[in-house]
Amino acid sequence: MARKMKAVQVPKAQGPFEIVERDIPEPGPGQVRLAVEACGVCHSDAITKEGWMPIQYPRVPGHEVVGRIDRVGPGVTAWKEGEHVGVGWHGGHCGQCEACRVGDYVTCVVQQVCGISYDGGYAEYMVAPQDVLARVPEGMGSEDAAPLLCAGVTTFNSLRNMGVRQGDLVAVQGIGGLGHLAIQYARKLGYRTVAISRGGDKRQLALDLGAHEYVDTERGKASEALQKLGGARVIMVTASSSSLAGELIGGLGRNGTLLLLGAGTEPIQVHGLPMLLKRQRVQGWPSGNPQDSQETMAFSALAGVRSRNESFPIDRVAEAYERMMSNRARFRVVLKVR
Ligand SMILES: NC(=O)c1ccc[n+]([C@@H]2O[C@H](COP(=O)([O-])OP(=O)(O)OC[C@H]3O[C@@H](n4cnc5c(N)ncnc54)[C@H](OP(=O)(O)O)[C@@H]3O)[C@@H](O)[C@H]2O)c1
Ligand SMILES: [Zn+2]
Incomplete structure (x- = not known):
């Protein structure tokens, strides 16, 4: 008889989290099975919970997964049992599948991303393709590593590719799971950092994380505050508010980039002439690949960047998710699975 495990599934779009007993899955060819130790709760898990994409239910969410490989499937040569690995958000940007060829990034996500396409890390075990794994650095704990697999890689990998120079002004909007890591990366990478x-x-909290300046959007326009500081070279937007993103463009300096990490459903309004004259751009960025995740973890260990987590046992998943969605978490919620 198959051994059983505890898992959290979403039975249907907008359905409740259900804690269920399931058979422990077996890895197929080219797959490995992870004994999950920790899984971060990302705002993007709402895609699975709320059904914002055409997902097949029931589905186990979770794409910030860290654990030990406890079984390898046939044909797996690169990985061994016992290795400490993570699985992050990987999909929607592969550029190689049929969906990407026709510009249908949602289908690419639905076909590839952990916790959306296949069952994710809100469970004691999960099976993943061998090519999505990232190695966790020696000495890094699973709860520390988990948020780096999405929140970490998205902020670190996007920022390191912006061509920003040391001393330039980098602003981080939204101090949640992504934002609190973005502040730390911006500071450690040598930028004048504004929260x-x-x-x-x-x-x-933002100053403790390394911000040089703090801007409170309830006390005035962030764009004006940023202009007083000389204008931003990069503004990392982590809220899914299109109106706020449009307002923040006014805070960019010459050659500035509004970097969209969270995205709203409404169009963003831009004024062309100032953007043209100041050579500004609006750019989006999707997480990264497994190599980027490894480099994010390695840099975090090297520079002392650490996710500030609130841990919950798997049975309290509903409370954990609500804590994140209601913006009360400081700053990342992590399910401690074992
Ligand atoms: N690009 C990618 O690859 C990628 C990867 C992961 C997540 N995401 C997306 O990035 C976003 C952030 O994820 P997260 O896990 O960091 O979420 P989170 O922990 O909930 O943090 C989001 C932060 O945005 C701010 N915020 C929320 N609603 C707002 C509003 N209406 N107006 C202004 N600010 C608002 C809040 O910060 P303050 O309280 O400080 O204002 C909040 O802490 C989500 O939309 C998520 O789906 C994208
Ligand atoms: Zn995520």
């Missing part, structure tokens, strides 16, 4: 948040609650 932008709503209200004063996170001021001290």
Whole structure:
């Protein structure tokens, strides 16, 4: 008889989290099975929970997964049992599948991403293709590593590819899971770092994380505050508010980039002439590949960048998710699975 495991599934779009007993899955050819130790709860898990994409249910969410390989399937040569690995968000940007060829990034996501296409890390075990694995650095704990597999790689990998120079002004809007890591990366990479948040609650926390300046959007326009500081070279937007993104463009300096990491459903309004004259751009960025995840973890270990987590046992998943969605988490919620 198959051994059983505990898993959290979403039975249908907008359905409740269900804690269920399932057979422990067997890895097929080219796959490995992970004994999951920790899984971060990302805002993008709402895609599975709320059904924002055409997902096949029931589905186990979770794409910030860290564990030990406990079985390898036939044909797996690169990985061994016992190795400490992670699986992050990987899909929607592969550029190689049929969907990408016709520009249908949602289908690429639905066919490839852990916790959307196949069952993810809100479970004691999961099976993943061998080519999505990232090695966790020696000495890094699973709860520390998990948020780096999506929140970490998205912010680090996007920022390191912006061509910013040391001393340039980098602003981070939204101090949540992504934002609190983005502040640390921006500071450690040598940029003048500005945190932008709503209200004063996170001021001290943002300064503790390394921000040089704090802008409270309830006390005035962030774009004006950024212009007073000389204009931003990069503004990392982590909220899914299109109106706010449009407003923030006014905070860019010459050659500035508005970097969209969270995206709203409404169009963003831009004024062409100032953008043209100041050579500005709006750019999006999807996480990264497994190599980028490894480099994110390695840099985090080297520079002392650490996710600040609130840990929950798997049975309290509904509370954990609500804590993240309601913006009360400081800053990443992580399910401690074993
Ligand atoms: N590009 C990618 O590959 C990628 C990867 C992961 C996640 N994401 C997306 O990135 C976004 C952030 O994810 P997360 O896990 O960091 O979420 P999170 O922990 O909930 O943080 C989002 C932050 O955005 C701010 N915010 C929320 N609603 C807002 C609003 N209406 N107006 C202004 N600010 C608002 C809040 O910061 P303050 O309280 O400080 O204002 C909040 O802490 C989500 O949309 C997620 O789906 C994208
Ligand atoms: Zn994510």
